Amino acid sequence: MYNQENCKFSSTHEWAYIENGVATVGISDHAQHEISDIVFVELPKIGAKVEQGKSCCVIESVKSASDIYAPVSGEIIEVNQAAADNPSIVNQAPHGDGWLFKIKISNPDEVKKLLSFEEYKATL
Amino acid sequence: MSDLKKTPLYDACLKAGGRMVDFHGWLLPVQYESIIAEHKAVRNEAGLFDVSHMGQIIFKGPDAFKLLQNVATNNFKKEIGAGAYAHILDDNGGIIDDIIAFYLAPDEMFLVVNSATRYKDYNWFVKKSAAYNVEVKDVSDDYAMLALQGPKALDILEKLVPNIKEIARFHIKQDKIFGKNVYITRTGYTGEDGVEIMGDAQTINELFAWSITNGFTPCGLGARDVLRLEAGYLLSGSDMDETRNPYEASCGWVVKLKKEEDFTAKAKMAAVKEAGVKEKWTGFLLQTAGVAREGCLIYKYGKQIGKLTSATYSPLFKGICAGYAPADLEEGALVEIEVRGRKIPAKKVKMPFYKNKV
Numbered sequence A: 001m002y003n004q005e006n007c008k009f010s011s012t013h014e015w016a017y018i019e020n021g022v023a024t025v026g027i028s029d030h031a032q033h034e035i036s037d038i039v040f041v042e043l044p045k046i047g048a049k050v051e052q053g054k055s056c057c058v059i060e061s062v063k064s065a066s067d068i069y070a071p072v073s074g075e076i077i078e079v080n081q082a083a084a085d086n087p088s089i090v091n092q093a094p095h096g097d098g099w100l101f102k103i104k105i106s107n108p109d110e111v112k113k114l115l116s117f118e119e120y121k122a123t124l
Numbered sequence B: 001m002s003d004l005k006k007t008p009l010y011d012a013c014l015k016a017g018g019r020m021v022d023f024h025g026w027l028l029p030v031q032y033e034s035i036i037a038e039h040k041a042v043r044n045e046a047g048l049f050d051v052s053h054m055g056q057i058i059f060k061g062p063d064a065f066k067l068l069q070n071v072a073t074n075n076f077k078k079e080i081g082a083g084a085y086a087h088i089l090d091d092n093g094g095i096i097d098d099i100i101a102f103y104l105a106p107d108e109m110f111l112v113v114n115s116a117t118r119y120k121d122y123n124w125f126v127k128k129s130a131a132y133n134v135e136v137k138d139v140s141d142d143y144a145m146l147a148l149q150g151p152k153a154l155d156i157l158e159k160l161v162p163n164i165k166e167i168a169r170f171h172i173k174q175d176k177i178f179g180k181n182v183y184i185t186r187t188g189y190t191g192e193d194g195v196e197i198m199g200d201a202q203t204i205n206e207l208f209a210w211s212i213t214n215g216f217t218p219c220g221l222g223a224r225d226v227l228r229l230e231a232g233y234l235l236s237g238s239d240m241d242e243t244r245n246p247y248e249a250s251c252g253w254v255v256k257l258k259k260e261e262d263f264t265a266k267a268k269m270a271a272v273k274e275a276g277v278k279e280k281w282t283g284f285l286l287q288t289a290g291v292a293r294e295g296c297l298i299y300k301y302g303k304q305i306g307k308l309t310s311a312t313y314s315p316l317f318k319g320i321c322a323g324y325a326p327a328d329l330e331e332g333a334l335v336e337i338e339v340r341g342r343k344i345p346a347k348k349v350k351m352p353f354y355k356n357k358v
Helices: A028-033 A081-085 A089-091 A108-113 A118-123 B011-013 B035-044 B064-071 B118-129 B152-156 B203-214 B222-228 B268-274
Strands: A014-019 A022-027 A038-042 A055-059 A065-070 A073-080 A101-105 B019-023 B026-031 B047-050 B054-058 B083-089 B097-104 B108-113 B135-138 B145-148 B172-177 B182-187 B194-199 B277-288 B297-300 B303-314 B318-326 B333-341 B343-347
Touching: A022 A028, A081 A089, A081 B145, A101 A108, A101 B135, B011 B019, B011 B026, B011 B203, B026 B035, B026 B108, B026 B222, B035 B047, B035 B222, B047 B203, B054 B064, B064 B108, B064 B118, B097 B118, B108 B118, B145 B152, B145 B203, B152 B194, B152 B203, B172 B203, B182 B203, B194 B203, B222 B303, B222 B318, B277 B303, B277 B333, B318 B343
Parallel strands: none
Antiparallel strands: A014 A022, A022 A101, A038 A055, A055 A065, A073 A101, B019 B026, B047 B145, B054 B108, B054 B135, B083 B097, B097 B108, B145 B194, B172 B182, B182 B194, B277 B318, B277 B343, B297 B303, B297 B333, B303 B318, B333 B343
16 A cells, blocks of 8 residues: 555654655654564544644554654544554554554655665665 | 663564563563553463573582572472472571572472572572582573463463473473473463463474463563563562561461471571561552552651552552551551552551452
8 A cells, every 4th residue: 555665754763754745654664573573553633733743643552652754744534543543453464554644744855854765675 | 771681582572563672681572562561461361481591500510409598598398399488588588589499300490590590599509509519500592582481381382392381389390392302381470370381492492482382472561561570579689688587578387497408598487487577568459440560668646667669550459559558557547648649548458459369
């Protein structure tokens, strides 16, 4: 659905699929592997304003809680209830059915700060 | 990470896919592929843990049994191979450590102690031994140790040790595996049946390799923590320490006041039992989705009444946790646990969470 090659990445392991002023956001395959057994996802509320680089969501594994940072600023317009209902889907399909939320981008210039897939891979 | 200690099984755990972490100065696997898969393996089949970091201490001499009865709260039996779980108390009745000790011979007691408290325990025992004709020896470095746990664990191990099932619960037996001497104890920290096996590094490494190819799933500390909390077992250092006595820790049963011998803080414990305690280690089950963590505060009617000392996600029960709360909190009482600023409803439940525990 949101193939790695077509996504932008933050240095904190979130991916953003940008289309028509909307960023669909999830965590990278590297992140889901590091976090391991995801058991709970605390999604942001629809309508919430988020800021690039600030935590807006929490993913819980058995051992710990991980903050998920908004890759761009804007407003949450949709969340993936399926991920909340069945958290393991984020491990199984981090770039597909495990997407987390969608942001209506408020400042398109911020996208330039994100990494390409190749650049992100190089940081790992 | 260069000054962290490695167990004799380090390479084997790494090769099997273990993700190593610092556990009180030891490099141990927190998980292999998945904590949830490992938990499932132990509850349904057979799981294998490297527990070589644990300590082993021997009391040797004519007064070995007397020293054991003096430093530990439980009443041990003078029966070759018999063992029991006990608390080691300081003079105030505070819990130094919890141990399992065995009567190997009339003049030899074998204690298995926690790794983080090994030196503290040893020093305490040496101090206490002054009044007795006995030598205290820390033999931890002589033993590597595996915990093999699960409903199928003994079925599999029968191939190596044909009469392994004859070892009674909480008993120790010396036997041979691959021709070398090992100690086998019918004990565990998971709530499932199984054994713990101690021996020299090479033999235990061979046992690890054999077990993996014969149906045991390698499991790490993450799964271990879920399993033991489900079974209602306390973790020394987290759920109890010198600031708590056994009655507060909900372990009154390990204090055998009626035993003939005096033991450290016996009189104090009799008084505590008589007076009752204000707080007890209590189990809670989250009523909505979420995961609590150690340190989260417990509220009732908006007032803080306690704090969690252990918490995790259980595949069987979801949000489970435990901490010190008022001793008079009624069964089924509804409380709130504050997790990252959010108050999650929870219910007091009688532990163990896992009622099938062995």
